[in-house]
Amino acid sequence: MNASACPRCVDHRIATFHIAEMDCAHEVTILQSRVGSLAGVVTLEADVLSRQIRVHFDGTRLAGEQIAEAVAQAGMRAWPVTSAAAPPRVETGVPWMIVAASLACAAAGVLWLAYPHDLWIRTLLALSILMTAPATGRRAWQALRGRRLDIHVLMSVAVIGAVAIDEWFEAATVLVLFGVAQALEARSMARARRAISEVLTVAPPTADVSRAGTIDTVPVEQVTVGAAVSVRPGARVPLDGTVTSGESTVDQAPVTGESMPVRKAIGDDVYAGSVNGDGALTFEVTRLAADSTVARIVHLVERAHAGRAQVQSTVDRFAAIYTPIVLTLAALIAVGPPLFAGAAWHLWIERALVLLVVACPCALVIATPVAMVSALSAAARRGLLLKGGAVLERLAAVRVVALDKTGTVSEGRxxxxxxxxxxxxxxxxxxxxxxxxxxxxxxxxxxxxxxxxxxxxxxxxxxx
Known part of the structure; x- marks a missing residue:
C-alpha cells in the first residue's frame, strides 16, 4: 500500500508475524497494548487460529525488527511469515503436565480423607503447584510487563497467598482447575485450526500448466496470473480462472454450495476446489493460489475468529476492573487495621490473603472463551464456518431461518x-x-x- 492509500503514513508497510505463544485473547490484548502503542503503528490485526499478527505501520518511523523486539518484550516470540525459517512447532497433544498435576492433587485429597499424613499430602500438593504454576506465572508476568493487572496476576497473588497461610490444597486446586480450563481451550483451538485448514484441501496442490504445446505439472504456488491450466475430466480445478477452451459441467458444491453441477463454456469463471465433469477444460488463471475464493473464505473466517463476542468482551472488561479492585481491597485489609486500630499484623495479613483466594473468579473468566471456542470448532468439524463468537452469540436471538438453495439441508445429490x-x-x-x-x-x-x-x-x- 502506498502513501496515498494511507494518509497517516509516508511509506505504508504491512508485516505478518507468527507468534508461537498466542493461544487466546489474553495474548492478543497484551500484544495490542505493547505493539499497538509503538510510534508508527497504524493498526494491528490478530488471528488466534493461525497464531499470526498483521501489523500496518509507517516504514519511515518503524522497522519490522522493532516490532519483533516489542513482541519479545511482551514475553513472546515473533517470526516473520516470509522468513525461510519455519515457525516453531507448538505441541497440541495431551497436556501430560496438567494430567499429572490433577492426579497429584486428587491423590492428596484421597490421602487427606483416608490417611491424613501431612508430609505426603504437602509433597503431592507441592508437586501439583510446581507443575501448573509456570504457565499461569508466565502469563501474569506478560501482563505485568504490559502494565496490566488481569486475572492471571490475581491468581498468581492468590496462590502465593494461599501457600503463605498454609492452605496448600486451595493453591493447588485453583491452579489445576485453571490449567485444565486452559488446556481445554487450547485443544478446542487446535481442533478449529485443523477443521478450517481442511477446507483448503479441496483444491489440489498441483496444476497442469500448458507451456509451448507441453503440459507441466507444477505446485499451485508457482502458477502465475495469466497462465493456461488444463483440467482433465473428473479432476479438481486447482485455481480460480476463466475458461478459454472446452465445455463441461462443474460441481461447485465444495465452494459455493450449489447442489447441481453448472455448465461451463468459454468465458465462464471456474473456482479452485470445484470438480470438473465429463469434458476437458483449459482456463486462464485470474487469481493466485493464496488469493483464490476458497483461500479468501478461510482467511475471512480466521480473521473473524479474532473478533470477540459481546459476552466475552463484557467478561474481559469485568476482569480488568475487578482485579485492581480486589488487590486494592486486600492491601487495605492487610495494612489498614494494624496501622489505624493497632490490630495484629499477622491476623489481618492472613485475612487479606484469604480474600485474594476467595475472590479469584477463574470459573467466570474461563467459562466464556472455552464455550465459544468449543462451539466454533464443533461447527467447523461439521462443515459450518461461523465468523466468530459474535455471530455465534447472535444465534440465540434467531427465530426464523431462511435456506437459499437445495444442498443446504440435503445432500445435494x-x-x-x-x-x-x-x-x-x-x-x-x-x-x-x-x-x-x-x-x-x-x-x-x-x-x-x-x-x-x-x-x-x-x-x-x-x-x-
Whole structure:
C-alpha cells in the first residue's frame, strides 16, 4: 500500500508475524497494548487460529525488527511469515503436565480423607503447584510487563497467598482447575485450526500448466496470473480462472454450495476446489493460489475468529476492573487495621490473603472463551464456518431461518426414490438395462440411475 492509500503514513508497510505463544485473547490484548502503542503503528490485526499478527505501520518511523523486539518484550516470540525459517512447532497433544498435576492433587485429597499424613499430602500438593504454576506465572508476568493487572496476576497473588497461610490444597486446586480450563481451550483451538485448514484441501496442490504445446505439472504456488491450466475430466480445478477452451459441467458444491453441477463454456469463471465433469477444460488463471475464493473464505473466517463476542468482551472488561479492585481491597485489609486500630499484623495479613483466594473468579473468566471456542470448532468439524463468537452469540436471538438453495439441508445429490417397470419386464431387469445405458454418461441423473440399480444388486452390462 502506498502513501496515498494511507494518509497517516509516508511509506505504508504491512508485516505478518507468527507468534508461537498466542493461544487466546489474553495474548492478543497484551500484544495490542505493547505493539499497538509503538510510534508508527497504524493498526494491528490478530488471528488466534493461525497464531499470526498483521501489523500496518509507517516504514519511515518503524522497522519490522522493532516490532519483533516489542513482541519479545511482551514475553513472546515473533517470526516473520516470509522468513525461510519455519515457525516453531507448538505441541497440541495431551497436556501430560496438567494430567499429572490433577492426579497429584486428587491423590492428596484421597490421602487427606483416608490417611491424613501431612508430609505426603504437602509433597503431592507441592508437586501439583510446581507443575501448573509456570504457565499461569508466565502469563501474569506478560501482563505485568504490559502494565496490566488481569486475572492471571490475581491468581498468581492468590496462590502465593494461599501457600503463605498454609492452605496448600486451595493453591493447588485453583491452579489445576485453571490449567485444565486452559488446556481445554487450547485443544478446542487446535481442533478449529485443523477443521478450517481442511477446507483448503479441496483444491489440489498441483496444476497442469500448458507451456509451448507441453503440459507441466507444477505446485499451485508457482502458477502465475495469466497462465493456461488444463483440467482433465473428473479432476479438481486447482485455481480460480476463466475458461478459454472446452465445455463441461462443474460441481461447485465444495465452494459455493450449489447442489447441481453448472455448465461451463468459454468465458465462464471456474473456482479452485470445484470438480470438473465429463469434458476437458483449459482456463486462464485470474487469481493466485493464496488469493483464490476458497483461500479468501478461510482467511475471512480466521480473521473473524479474532473478533470477540459481546459476552466475552463484557467478561474481559469485568476482569480488568475487578482485579485492581480486589488487590486494592486486600492491601487495605492487610495494612489498614494494624496501622489505624493497632490490630495484629499477622491476623489481618492472613485475612487479606484469604480474600485474594476467595475472590479469584477463574470459573467466570474461563467459562466464556472455552464455550465459544468449543462451539466454533464443533461447527467447523461439521462443515459450518461461523465468523466468530459474535455471530455465534447472535444465534440465540434467531427465530426464523431462511435456506437459499437445495444442498443446504440435503445432500445435494439426486437419488431415485421410486421406480416402476412397464409391461411384463421385471423391475430388476429394467433397472439393469437403464443403468447399462447410463453407465458411461457423466451426468447427475445418470449417476442416480446407476446408483439405484447397484443398490438393488444389478450391475450395468457392457453396451455395444
Amino acid at each position: 439426486l437419488a431415485i426414490t421410486g421406480a416402476e417397470a412397464l409391461g411384463a419386464m421385471a423391475m430388476d431387469e429394467a433397472l439393469q438395462l437403464a443403468a447399462s445405458v447410463e453407465a458411461r454418461v457423466h451426468h447427475p441423473l445418470a449417476d442416480a440411475i446407476v446408483a439405484r440399480a447397484r443398490a438393488a444388486g444389478q450391475e450395468p452390462r457392457p453396451v455395444t
